[in-house]
Amino acid sequence: MSITRARTFSRLRHRHVPPQNPLRRLHVRPLSYTSIPRFVARAFRVPIAGVTIGAGGFGYANYKFEGASIPPCILSRQIPAPELRKQTAGWLSTVQDAASDFIDSTSDGIKSVSARVSAVKLPDIETPQFLKDLFASDDTSHHDRDSSSQDSGNPRNRSPEENAAIAALVAATLSAPSDSTKANDSGLDAMQNGLMHLTKKLIEIRTMLLSIDQSDSLKLPSIVVIGSQSSGKSSVLEAIVGHEFLPKSVISLSMSLLLTIGHRGNNMVTRRPIELTLIHTPPKGNGQVPEEYGEFPALALGKITNFAQIQQTLTDLNLAVPSSEAVSNEPIDLRIYSPHVPDLTLIDLPGYIQIASLDQPDSLRDKIAGLCEKYIREPNIVLAVCAADVDLANSPALRASRKVDPLGLRTIGVVTKMDLVTPEQGAAILEGNRYPLHLGYVGVVAKSAEKKSPSLSNGALIKRNEEDYFSNHREYSGVSSSLMVGTDTLRRRLMEVLESSMASSLHGITNAVQLELEEATYQFKVQYNDRRITAESYVAETVDALKARFKDLSVQFRKPEVRAKLKAMLDDKVMDVLEQLYWLDKRAPELGALGVDPKLKPGDVDAYWRHKLEAASSLLTKSGIGRDSTLLVADGLRALIDSITVGEPFNHHPRAAERLVQFSHMILRDRIGLTSDQVENCIKPFKYEVDVDEREWEQGRGRAVNLFEKEAAMCETKVKEIRRRSEGADD
Ligand SMILES: Nc1nc2c(ncn2[C@@H]2O[C@H](COP(=O)(O)OP(=O)(O)OP(=O)(O)O)[C@@H](O)[C@H]2O)c(=O)[nH]1
Numbered sequence: 001m002s003i004t005r006a007r008t009f010s011r012l013r014h015r016h017v018p019p020q021n022p023l024r025r026l027h028v029r030p031l032s033y034t035s036i037p038r039f040v041a042r043a044f045r046v047p048i049a050g051v052t053i054g055a056g057g058f059g060y061a062n063y064k065f066e067g068a069s070i071p072p073c074i075l076s077r078q079i080p081a082p083e084l085r086k087q088t089a090g091w092l093s094t095v096q097d098a099a100s101d102f103i104d105s106t107s108d109g110i111k112s113v114s115a116r117v118s119a120v121k122l123p124d125i126e127t128p129q130f131l132k133d134l135f136a137s138d139d140t141s142h143h144d145r146d147s148s149s150q151d152s153g154n155p156r157n158r159s160p161e162e163n164a165a166i167a168a169l170v171a172a173t174l175s176a177p178s179d180s181t182k183a184n185d186s187g188l189d190a191m192q193n194g195l196m197h198l199t200k201k202l203i204e205i206r207t208m209l210l211s212i213d214q215s216d217s218l219k220l221p222s223i224v225v226i227g228s229q230s231s232g233k234s235s236v237l238e239a240i241v242g243h244e245f246l247p248k249s250v251i252s253l254s255m256s257l258l259l260t261i262g263h264r265g266n267n268m269v270t271r272r273p274i275e276l277t278l279i280h281t282p283p284k285g286n287g288q289v290p291e292e293y294g295e296f297p298a299l300a301l302g303k304i305t306n307f308a309q310i311q312q313t314l315t316d317l318n319l320a321v322p323s324s325e326a327v328s329n330e331p332i333d334l335r336i337y338s339p340h341v342p343d344l345t346l347i348d349l350p351g352y353i354q355i356a357s358l359d360q361p362d363s364l365r366d367k368i369a370g371l372c373e374k375y376i377r378e379p380n381i382v383l384a385v386c387a388a389d390v391d392l393a394n395s396p397a398l399r400a401s402r403k404v405d406p407l408g409l410r411t412i413g414v415v416t417k418m419d420l421v422t423p424e425q426g427a428a429i430l431e432g433n434r435y436p437l438h439l440g441y442v443g444v445v446a447k448s449a450e451k452k453s454p455s456l457s458n459g460a461l462i463k464r465n466e467e468d469y470f471s472n473h474r475e476y477s478g479v480s481s482s483l484m485v486g487t488d489t490l491r492r493r494l495m496e497v498l499e500s501s502m503a504s505s506l507h508g509i510t511n512a513v514q515l516e517l518e519e520a521t522y523q524f525k526v527q528y529n530d531r532r533i534t535a536e537s538y539v540a541e542t543v544d545a546l547k548a549r550f551k552d553l554s555v556q557f558r559k560p561e562v563r564a565k566l567k568a569m570l571d572d573k574v575m576d577v578l579e580q581l582y583w584l585d586k587r588a589p590e591l592g593a594l595g596v597d598p599k600l601k602p603g604d605v606d607a608y609w610r611h612k613l614e615a616a617s618s619l620l621t622k623s624g625i626g627r628d629s630t631l632l633v634a635d636g637l638r639a640l641i642d643s644i645t646v647g648e649p650f651n652h653h654p655r656a657a658e659r660l661v662q663f664s665h666m667i668l669r670d671r672i673g674l675t676s677d678q679v680e681n682c683i684k685p686f687k688y689e690v691d692v693d694e695r696e697w698e699q700g701r702g703r704a705v706n707l708f709e710k711e712a713a714m715c716e717t718k719v720k721e722i723r724r725r726s727e728g729a730d731d
Contacts, residue, residue, distance in 0.1 A: 200343040222345040227385030229351035232416030235446035242459030247315040271321040273331040274348040278341040292338040352396035389420040408437035423475040626680030
């Protein structure tokens, strides 16, 4: 037994195990950028956005395409080089168009505000000196633009009204929450148009960044909706969209009835995060109102104009999560296009469970809390939904948001079911004195008591009901009231906050893109010494490098090296045969006496031993030495190719490396059969007539003695090990 194990050990030593170096990817490195005071970041948001898209987005996309994608594709010959160049150029021009479009629209937004600014009284703010300096200073980054864009884009050419308009826009972002309700109507309109434009562009940038890179460093913020079950999250989102489209839990519909009949099924319907992107579609030139529709990009179902179908699809997707998992982290991507929605990105999450029950145990409660925690991290904005008829002290949404945002700088409180408390109580909640939030609380009524009517949509009914409710109570509608109420106010507030937060995040993204560019430039310098390189020359160089490496390493496969490997393999085989025929033979000790008898002639040896010797040599000759030696060489060649593909430059091109390995393995596989037949034929004449001279015989004896000594040493080690283990087990 111990001998057999020792043999296995010895056999293993000859196998080649290729190193499992993981393929290294270029440029992955953590970020560390300096944080800039929030108000400075806000004030700088317009120029930053332009610079980021112009320099960062374009440069980064360029780098990603040139640096990462071109060589593997060309190497793998999936896309011909000219075609790829065309695709890349097309993509880059799209990014460039978006960038210039963004810069143009920014200046359009500024112009539209400035057109109204002469008629509107500006908010009473003191323009900080650094802003005045900023607008008065030269901006060299604009020099490259064409003259038309310079007219409005270059700060030197801006009129005082335009400068004042920018200051107004900045002031809007810096303003206190109550300013949302206080601003003069026409100023508000202008501001809203400007913001809509900016938010839309920022959301486009967000989608673009997501399509280039999935790393956290390049993500723009979203609004994350959290709240306990039945706090009214879905109703708020539906009020914002103006349609019923979210899955409804059975328990919210008739909770009391279900509790009475003792229903204990799992009624939770929101089991996956829903990433909802609202896209505002403005009326067409002829005044025609565009159609409202939804899209699930991952499902390729096309435009869905029936919101009941969207609701059904969402319900199906949520209920498809196995009940053993209950909640999944995989988000559902839904986009809604409508002329009645603002440009927003919202994420609806499963509601917090407050009291664990049989069908909603502690583990599920923790899972939901964990999922929400993942989403409410910076830079996302938290929409903490609380029902007015439940004490805010018990709100899990506020509790969770306070953990990650103690000062409430990125948390908006939404108080639903305002109709269920008295106006005095409602006003007290919205003032937020007990649990202050910098971005404030907005009160809503997202349910209509009226029955559905054929003339009005559900959304319109809820809107009318809410407007009636708040205008009938002077606590909310009085001139002196500074409270934020109504879904419209909430929409506006969300846009302002999202836009300002996105703009601040752009600063971090500029840094991230800058770092990536520096890293790429450095890598380029190190690898290519800054010389110009085309896709074709890169491929040619890579193939040359492959050939040179193969040539270097193939030294290991010259005759002496291969012969040594084959000898070791044959030694192994001999030991296998001896193990099989002699090791366990009861008469084996007789061999010792035969070996030391000097007078013994071959003819005197017992027929038993002669027969054994013949069986042993026949086992050896019939063991398929031709096939084994071919496999041994093929294994070595395979390991050689594998070791080449994990090194430079293939570590940067995992797909090319994979193809190379596949291709070489395929060639080897194809040749093994034929080659082993040929080897077998070559050695056939020498298999039975072993012709050795005196010197070779002596060498063979020496090798055999060495081999036996090695085997004996290994057996000894094994025996000691077994003894040590059994003694250890006895203790
Ligand atoms: N009276 C009143 N009821 C409301 C209001 N908003 C929502 N509701 C009701 O509260 C219940 C729960 O609302 P949902 O919007 O489904 O709550 P949810 O937080 O999405 O619930 P889950 O998805 O189960 O977590 C529903 O029956 C709504 O009709 C409101 O402003 N006033």
